[in-house]
Amino acid sequence: MPVSLSPIQLLQALPLASGQSLPCRILPGPMHGVTEGSFLRVMTERCWTRCWWTPFLRISTAVPRPARLRNWLKPYLDTGLPVIAQIMGCSSSKLAAAAKALHDIGCLCVDLNCSCPSATVIGNGGGGACLQEPGWIRDTIMAMRENCPGKVISVKIRAGFDSSAELPAILAAIREAAPDFVTLHYRCVSEMYRPITQGLQRLKLARELLPELPLVGSGDLFTAADAIQMQQQCGVDAVAPARGLLANPALLQHISLYCQGKEVPQLTEQDKLRFLCDLAESKESSPNTPNGFLLRFCASLMGQTSNTFQELLKRPKLLESYNYLQQRCQDMAANQQQRITS
Secondary structure (H helix, E strand, O other), rough: OOOOOHHHHHHHOOOOOOOOOOOOOOOOOOOOOOOOOOOHHHHHHHHOOOOOEOEEEEEOOOOOHHHHHHHHHHHHHHOOOHHHHHHHOOOOOHHHHHHHHHHHHOOEEEEEEEEEHHHHHOOOOOHHHHHOOHHHHHHHHHHHHHHHEEEEEEEEEEOOOOOHHHHHHHHHHHHHHHHOOHHHOOOOOHHHOOOOHHHHHHHHHHHOOOOOOOOEEEEEEHHHHHHHHHHHHHOOOEEOOHHHHHHHOOOOHHHHHHHHHOOOOOOOOHHHHHHHHHHHHOOOOOOEEOHHHHHHHHHHOOOOHHHHHHHHHHEEEHHHHHHHHHHHHHHHHHHHHHHHHH
């Protein structure tokens, strides 16, 4: 049985077989359409994360030219934090070549996505579809490793394609390939994001089947208590909340405070408004940029029935949304100051 870890260990660097290490064990899970753009700046400025993990870059007909890869990776590298670059595809040789190119540009790790449950991705044979061929996963990791000697290579998987009964065979292939670490989202591809009851048991099994490989746990991490429960019950070496960051962007920091035995504050309405306002402040966007990304974040952070969400619906452009949020923040600050002085 896995030995329970102390919560404080989640604050430590995670040593890897390559001789390098991850800066911490509380990682921001990659999310397409979220972990990019102004979100990177706002989270980094608040010191709410210690590294970045990109959404997947699909490697299809050819390996992108270095200039394109550099441009794709630049927003993450510009934060000054270590970067895990995630790639996806069907060609082992092209993925291996892309991994080398990304390492040459300066990422800390290249992560192979074998977990995405999107119907479009599955239809193209990538992401979670790869779980149907454990031998391909093994061969691809080994090709990436051979092309990137001494560099960090990892893989992200789900507990199976149709059934978690597939997990032992998948993990056996991965164990043979020996990546630097493995991330397991405890649902199967077919389960998408539906509620399940056996998630932690699946992670616990993975820990038993991969005793020597660092294991990162993922799935339904919405609170600091969720993260500690996963670590304690499953023996994972690290945790990677993803969707939990939508409802609480300070979640990684809150997990850190929890591990230190410190009080975990609740985000106030003013905190949430300021976060949304900073998110809307994008120097790269034009005045006519739609506010769709902001709306999606507001729905998770404050709720679709909230006054803020309803007001943003009336302001479909990002600039007008920013002006509204900035005024709300100023009004709340003025009211707070008035209460203090009265």
